[in-house]
Amino acid sequence: MVEVGDDSGCGLDIAFAVIGGxxxxxxxxxxxxGPKRFGELKRAIGSVSEKVLIQQLRELAAAxxxxxxxxxxxxxxxxxxxxDFGITLAEALMPLCIWGVEHRARIEATAAV
Incomplete structure (x- = not known):
């Protein structure tokens, strides 16, 4: 079950309740x-453990x-x-993906300090 905070006029609490982690x-x-099998997702994501990936997949399915x-x-x-509901969420995340690509070098440089 997804827990959410008070209605503050900003939906970030709702979005992060679904995509938290x-x-x-x-x-x-x-x-x-398109559809992927568990092993394909694990390889694509990389360093996630099987236990955590299973848990995250279950939570996304429940939502x-x-x-x-x-x-x-x-x-x-x-x-x-x-x-289709998930696609709307994935589309909302794409600007963050673009932002991350554009600022990767700066973030990695500050993390190395």
Whole structure:
């Protein structure tokens, strides 16, 4: 369940309640291109642990941002697809992605000090 604060006129509390954490925005970024299996997401994201990735995927599914599709096959086949609702969130995050690319060198330089 997503917890939110008081109605302050700014929806950041709502947005961060859904995407809070380091990995959820990256999950959404990688799912924009289409459905991905767990292993594909893990490779695309990199250093996230399996436990944390599973937890983050479950939370995004519970929020209606993505769909977990289990094909009930042996060996197991499960993939994740972003919902239309999730696409609106991913699109809202894209300016932050662009900002990060444009300012990467400056942020990395200040972090190295």
């Amino acid at each position: 380091k990995w959820k925005p990256l999950i959404l970024y990688h799912l924009r291109a 209606g941002v993505l769909i977990r599709r289990d094909y009930q096959q042996v060996p197991p086949r499960v993939d994740y697809t972003i919902t």
